[in-house]
Amino acid sequence: MASSRVERVKESETIRIANLANQLRKKNIDVISFSLGEPDFDTPRHICDSAANAMYNGETHYAPSAGIPQLKSAIAEKLQNENKLNADESNILVTPGAKQAIFEIMMSVLDQDDEAILFDPAWVSYEPCIKMAGAHPVWAPTNPDNDFKPYDISEYVTDKTKMIVVNSPCNPTGSVYEKDVLENIADIAIDHDLFVLSDEIYEKIIYDREHISIGSMDGMQDRTITVNGFSKSYAMTGWRLGYACAHPDIFNNLLKIQSHSVSSATTFVQHGGYAALNGPQEPVYEMVNEFRARRDVLVDGLNSLGIKCNRPQGAFYAFADVSEFGTGDEVAEELLKEAHVAVTPGSAFGPSGKNFIRISYATSQDRIQEGLERIKSVLE
Incomplete structure (x- = not known):
C-alpha cells in the first residue's frame, strides 16, 4: 500500500x-x-502577547507563501548582523518549522541517486528526508575523542555527491564546529562544487564557544543554504516556525514546493517570531x-x-x-x-x-x- x-x-x-x-x-x-x-x-510572555494581539487584530488569514514582510526583514537583518550572511528579505523563506525547511531543501536540491554526506551520528530526520528525495545518505565518520568532529570527509565525496549537511551545534552530540573544521568543509564544497545545508537551529544554545555560520566564509555565500528557527532558542517548539536563507535560484524552488504543499507558516505565529527577534533576549x-x-x-x-x-x-x-x-x-x-x-x-x-x-x-x-x-x- x-x-x-x-x-x-x-x-x-x-x-x-x-x-x-x-x-x-x-x-x-x-x-x-x-x-x-x-x-x-x-x-516568553512578550512573544505570546504579540501573537495573541495579531490574532485578535484579524491576522488570521492567508499569509504570503514566503512569509510576512516584517518577519522576513527581521530575519534578514539578524542573519546579516549576527551570522555575517549575505541575506536579503527577497531570499528568506519562512516555513512551518525548520524541519519543513530541511525537507523542502532536500526535495528541491537532490535528484534521483544523488548522494548527500552526513556526519555520523546525525539528527534522525536528515536521512529520511534524503531518501524521500530519491537520493542516498553517505555516512562520514566523526571522532568521539575529539568531541565528535568530522574527519577524512573528502574520502566520501564521489561524482554523485551533491550536498554536505552541517549541524553545529549538533544534535545528538552537542558538538560545536570550530573555524578550522568549517574551513575544511568549505574547501571540499568549493573544490567539488557541492551545496552545503547548514542547520543552525541550536546556534544560541552554546557554552564557552563561538557560533560560526559556514555561509559567511569566502566562496560559500551562494552554495550554502542556512536553516534556522525559533523552536529551541525561544522555547517555541509547538509554534512550528522556521526559516531558510538561500541563493535566489534555490529560494524560488523552495517557494515552489512550499506554495504547493503547506502554503505558508501560520500568520499570527509569524508575528510571534517577529517579537522573538526584536524583543528582549x-x-x-x-x-x-x-x-x-x-x-x-x-x-x-x-x-x-x-x-x-x-x-x-x-x-x-x-x-x-x-x-x-x-x-x-x-x-x-x-x-x-x-x-x-x-x-x-x-x-x-x-x-x-x-x-x-x-x-x-x-x-x-x-x-x-x-x-x-x-x-x-x-x-x-
Missing part, C-alpha cells in the same frame, strides 16, 4: 520512544523522559545558563556511574557511551522497562551510534538527579 519513497523510511526513533513513555504514563507510571528535544520552558540567556547547569549535573553524574560522556559544547543533549553495559538499544530498553527512564538509542542517529544513548537534559535538575539514581539502580 505504501509508495517506494515511504518504504525507504523508518519510523522516527525519538517519537517511538516518546510514545512508549506516554503509554507507561497512562498506567500512572512516573516516567522521566530524556528522549525528546524540547525545551521545558514556557515561551534575556529569556534566551537565562535558559542557556540553566541548560549549562543541567549539563554539568548530568555529565558529571554519568561519568561517576562509569558511563563515558563528553561535555557537550552546545544544544541540550549528551551522547553517552554505554558499551560497558550493552548496546545502546539494549540499555535504552532496559532503562525504560526497569527504571522508567526514557532515552533514545544512539543507533537512531547513524551506524556509529550503536553503543551510545542520547540523553536530553531539557528537564529540571531535580528530575535529572532522580533519573541518575534510577539509572544507577539498574546498571548496578
